[in-house]
Amino acid sequence: MYPTLYHALLDLFGWEVPALKLINSFGLFVALAFVTAAFTLRKEMDRRQADGTFKATNTTLTVGGPVTWTEYLTQALIGFILGWKFIYLAVNAGELFQTGMPQRHLFSLEGSPFLGLILAGAFAGWRYYEAQKTGVKPVTKTIQIPASQHVGGIVTAAAIGGIVGAKFFHLLEYPDELVRFFREPSLANFLGGLTIYGGLIVGGLAVYGYARRHSLKFLPLADAVAPGLMLAYGVGRIGCQVSGDGDWGIPNAAPKPDWMRLLPDWMWSYSFPNNVNGVYGARPAGYTGKLITPKDPWPIFDGYGTYLDPGVFPTAFYETIMACIIFGILWSLRKRIAIPGRLFALYCMFNGVERFFIEKIRVNAEMDLFGLAATQAELISTATFFAGIVLWVMLGKKSQ
Secondary structure, eight states: OOSBHHHHHHHHHOOOOGGGGGSBHHHHHHHHHHHHHHHHHHHHHHHHHHTTSSOOEEEEEEEOOOOOHHHHHHHHHHHHHIIIIIIHHHHTHHHHTTSSOHHHHHTSSOSOHHHHHHHHHHHHHHHHHHHHHHOSSOEEEEEEEOGGGGHHHHHHHHHHHHHHHHHHHHHHHOHHHHHHHHHSOOHHHHHSOOOHHHHHHHHHHHHHHHHHHTTOOHHHHHHHHHHHHHHHHHHHHHHHHHHTOSOOBSBOOSOOOGGGTTSOGGGTOBOOTTOTTOOOEEOTTSOEEEEOOTTSSSOOOTTTOEEEESOBOOHHHHHHHHHHHHHHHHHHHTTTOOSTTHHHHHHHHHHHHHHHHHGGGBOOOEEEETTEEEEHHHHHHHHHHHHHHHHHHHHHHHHO
């Protein structure tokens, strides 16, 4: 496992770049997931604008004119933070990160005010240069904005709502983590742990609000989002697999079946060495985190050198495969399903089935529901599946 980009390059190529410890593997793939969703959404919105589903809008912009002091202050502040903290950490990473985790330094007050002031002046000076280049006399223009220009706003709304919802639903599932945060307040204790369905629900509501505000037809927009949303989910799960963030399965000590004999052993059962959580000791799920020794076939990364015994199902890898297959199906059907909203309904059904069955071999907290043990994800995935069916039927009747 590679907790950060630093560990990946060190193990794969022998390159040692301490500054890359700042780039968490899971966070990197989450960012790539949003980029993936934005790319597919832009292509779909361009296509649907061409067929008349979405409309381009005209807006009036004023270019040039005097620059306000708040603009200079904002640019200077961005430059100061970049120089004071990030440039300082990048330059001194080799020394600093030997004595602690990157997050400890990132969220501390240490840094270089001198570098901060230099970049603050550079950013403010560049803004002044741009103002002089465009001229001090304001010019008003009317330009046409294509529907795909909303992609940035849609992705931003989804990101903010998704992260808030994912954290909220995670704390509902694991309330002890909320208690731990109040006992030991730290950013690491607050940011750790996200629940994907919470992100989908709250992120979806945020996108709905954005669509209403900008007069975008929501059902066609939901259809445009659906394929990329599934692909982005698969990309995000690569981050879970690569970092070993705990989204793995139950112990799997059974021998690999014959039909998988040509595939690597880790696709059947994996020990997640150097997982980002540094799991150590026995866990209720049935596996134990043990320290990696020089006799083991894996490198030992400082601060992460543990593995799971016995190995577990690599469920994040399985979900990536299923997400890519579902994306292929949705992408191939997007031009064939004429009724707005039905492609999104199909996404809900596929999503619910995929998540419900992966939960059967995945580690998760169970709840007692009328005498039946079920996980939060099983309940929501079941509701998502049936909601997709209801939406499909209702939209069919409405179109008639």
